[in-house]
Amino acid sequence: MNNDAFKNFLLENQQCNKLYRTLSEQDELLARSFEKVFEMHNKRLGRYATDILSFLEQSEYRADYVQRFINRVKYLNMLQASFDANPIQEKLYDTSAKVDRGDYNVALLLSIIVSNHRLEIMQSLLEFISFIKKPEGRIASVGMGTGYELKLVHESLPKWIIEGYDTDEKAHTDARKLLHYFNITDNIRFGGMFPDDRLSTDTLYDAILLCEIMEHLEDPSSFLKKMRTCLKPGGFIFVTMAVNIAQEDHIYLYASINECRKQLIECGLVTIIEKIIPMTIRSISSAKDREALFQRGNYMAIVQ
Ligand SMILES: C[S@@+](CC[C@H](N)C(=O)[O-])C[C@H]1O[C@@H](n2cnc3c(N)ncnc32)[C@H](O)[C@@H]1O
Structure with missing residues (x-):
């Protein structure tokens, strides 16, 4: 990361810093995406990030919400790749998937600040x-x-x-x-x-x-x-x-x-x-x- 504004943003937002560090360690593309969202939306990101991270930090998901998010994004990327290879309605969904609703909700929230x-x-x-x-x-x-x-x-x-x-x-x-x-x-x-x-x-x-x-x-x-x-x-x-x-x-x-x-x-x-x-x-x-x-x-x- 060589963007000073983003570095300062992370210094001022410790919860974002923690999120960014975990993403960087485990999924470079998601870390880049978070950085890009900051580059494009700057101050607007802060409002959503404060809301969502402070809520998740005290929720039942506090121990592993970033991991839950990363796993869900990996699963969705696989589904997307399979649809892109053959873009028909039957490839869009996966009714056999056993998705944990907690993971689903965590991803709905975190994706607002990472995508x-x-x-x-x-x-x-x-x-x-x-x-x-x-x-x-x-x-x-x-x-x-x-x-x-x-x-x-x-x-x-x-x-x-x-x-x-x-x-x-x-x-x-x-x-x-x-x-x-x-x-x-x-x-x-x-x-x-x-x-x-x-x-x-x-x-x-x-x-x-x-x-x-x-x-x-x-x-x-x-x-x-x-x-x-x-x-x-x-x-x-x-x-x-x-x-x-x-x-x-x-x-x-x-x-x-x-x-x-x-x-x-x-x-x-x-x-x-x-x-x-x-x-x-x-x-x-x-x-x-x-x-x-x-x-x-x-x-x-x-x-x-
Ligand atoms: C992708 S989520 C969107 C949630 C939220 N609007 C957001 O953008 O973050 C779709 C939601 O619609 C709900 N849902 C699906 N079919 C529904 C229906 N027929 N009536 C009400 N809710 C439904 C699902 O349970 C799920 O929570």
Whole structure:
């Protein structure tokens, strides 16, 4: 490492220093990725890193969270290589995989600070939260995972009613622990499958978050159409779609950015803002490059 700004950042952030040292010892590519995220996002990284590392350091994962992350990334890289060699839907997922939900949640959190791609998704989510800002409202996060996105929403929209939905029980336990750690106890309610287990069917939403969930669904088109009916007139949806990203539970293949755009149009949704978020950093210099050089990553849209 010969970057003075990064060295200073590590000196001032001991938890990041520890993370970087472990990554450097065990997985040089992940260490480089962390360094690159700092180079690209600088001060923005600090906020996420402080949140996530201080939470993990006191969590049930404190003894081995970096190791859990490294092992999961190795597994996902193998799955990705197998999909890249034969990019068909059946190679995208692995239903036989026995993935520990703790490892899954640790990776969701740590990837926000070690991969540019996840940090950009969180940044886009924050921009969406600023975009919808008004004093009061109701928002649902479907597939809330670790609950970190609920924390980001609550911080900026403290008077909003927030509903977090996830089909996984451990996601619920971990999300509650995370929110408790950040002293967030008000205005947040939880449900399982959305929209089937909606907490109240006679209330509509000002906003719905669909962050890294669409590729987990068998029929994302029907799901999006249902989401439309859950929105208040003038409400917004934040949606991401993973394109060509293999994961054991990614059962729906989006093979191109245009496929994502087409699905939104077919579901009667109008795109207000879109962003292309590639997995590889070399293709990020301009919006035009992002699309022209795109191979895999996320398509993000704010739709109405
Ligand atoms: C990749 S994680 C994304 C978590 C979080 N939104 C984030 O970006 O960090 C996808 C989540 O969706 C949940 N999930 C999958 N299918 C679901 C469904 N039909 N309804 C609600 N949650 C679902 C999974 O349990 C998992 O926690």
